[in-house]
Amino acid sequence: MSGLRRALWAELAHLARDRFDLALLTVLPLLCLVVMGGMLSGGSPKGLGVMIVDQDHSAASRGVIRAIEASDAVRVIGVGSDLAEAFAAVRQERAVAVVVLPSGLGDGRARAVPRAVEIFYQTAFLSTGVLASTRLQLAVAAELAAQATAQAGLGGVRLLRAPLPGVQVTLLGNPGASLEWYLGLLIGPAVLHLLIAVTTAASLGRELEDGSLAAWARRVGNPAAALVGRFLPHVALGMLWLCLWLLWLTLAQGYRFDGAITLVAVGGALLFVGTAAVSALLIALTGEIATSLSASVIYAGSALAYSGASLPLTGGILFARVWSSVLPLTHFVALEMDQAIGVTLATWAQQAAVLALVPLLAGGAALLVIRRQARRAA
Template structure:
């Protein structure tokens, strides 16, 4: 019987006896991932509440309002005579955006003015999404009106070049919040839970705030530690695979790159998580302190990964802390595969993730051996 296998079987038996760890590795991921799947099931916000302020009252103004009402992402909740009442609705959260259609809209008369869009930036995502949808709908309506007024609506062979900007969305062509947030939150939640269970696993080997007794009674302590951590790495990887299969097979999203490389990245992420947990327990020799450290490291990882909040222009501490955390490099690896980039960025981020078991894990093993030597 190898020491790794013996450690693996011993850890499986301990998890079966320890109700908290068993729940954290089985029931809790199911509850959290299932709840998140239910919350994100709609894909993107739709029916965003919009107020129409029509100062024109003409056919074009009515066409703009009609097209906004027909848009799946928008819903007209009121038509107001003035901007002040529309802004009051936005401030009271009865609406997300307001559209002001000026007198003489689309014309060249002196009092003609552009259509204005006001949106609530306090709720940044929904406000920006409402403004984007409104801009697209209104632009399309105005272009159709311009072509019709120019007498081109019935000319079959007319080719009217319109200058503009062509935008191609990579990685998330449907601009779905479910795909975007699922890629972020799923690994982030699992990263935190595996960090906590790994600390619990290694802490169970301590006696009298040290590892001396464990090292003395164990013929191959390093291999046993590896075996003890493998069930947690396997559990995190399995739940990560289930989550990716839910997003891809069940929900129909598709990465442009390799799903298999994302799974390899998951294995490396949870190996790095286990190595950091080992270092925390070996350095502090306190389970409670190590759990606090694990929560700080893994709990803050998503915010500092650069995937949700940009780090461009951030302070030195934020940039350095981001590079210390393994989730940052996994997120870069994963998003690269979602966009379908070349192999070299994957190899670079995979190599960085491999440093955690080597450096952090090696430092933890060294501290454990030194504890035995001191004893």
């Protein structure tokens, strides 16, 4: 029996005996994905509270209010003329945005400089505030444009005949601006990445003797094949959960990749193989399970924050940019988001090549350390 097969059967036998380790690969990811699916299943926030300060009290301002009320993303919780009262509603968390309709809004065409509609939104909760602001801008702009056309009358015939420049905004990869699709693509793989980092480190850490893998290396004969066999169940189960998560988002929830979902799955396999290789390197270098697990949680647990998908890194400090570039999750997220908009195969191959370097470099370094330990102990 080959070293790979022996290591594979030994790891499967351990998982069959140890219910806790088996639960880490089966029950825990199921619970995490189910909880995340439930939290994100609403898609985009609906009914975000909005206060309107109407200083014009005209047909034009009432039309704008009706247009805002017609949007399902926001909900008008009050209309008044006191700006302080509107801001108080924001501080009380009853509203995330305030719309100020200035006096003279209705006779804007008679002014050289039309009065501007002001929108204030809550930035403490950035996603909902920006979403509410965007929907409000669209509703107000559309209504004012319709009113301008209706008010043109006979005196504005020449203006009506002149073609006006049109503006159309189309969101690529996420046309519905769904937080479920966006966050689902980020959080699901990030959780599985952390899970594989922890379980693979714990698995190889069981073979430590006196802070070294030397005895294990001599016993298995071929450490490279033994590492592959030991980590194969972890990577395979991680891939199973990733594929089920992607199928949930696409088939069950109705989202879709403009590119190929199979290329995302291949990227996920490279991510998990690289994660296992990094775990092997940490165990070989530290010679301690606790230290390796701590390091795994630090690099894998913070990987999403440094991936550039949630927080922008452009113009950030050098450490953040360098740390982001060496984390495998950064390149998987880029690969995944690229497939959401359907990039070319050559662009996908660039990120896939970087992901493929991780197991080669980390795994190669781990084998060098393990073999050096074996020679010293001989």
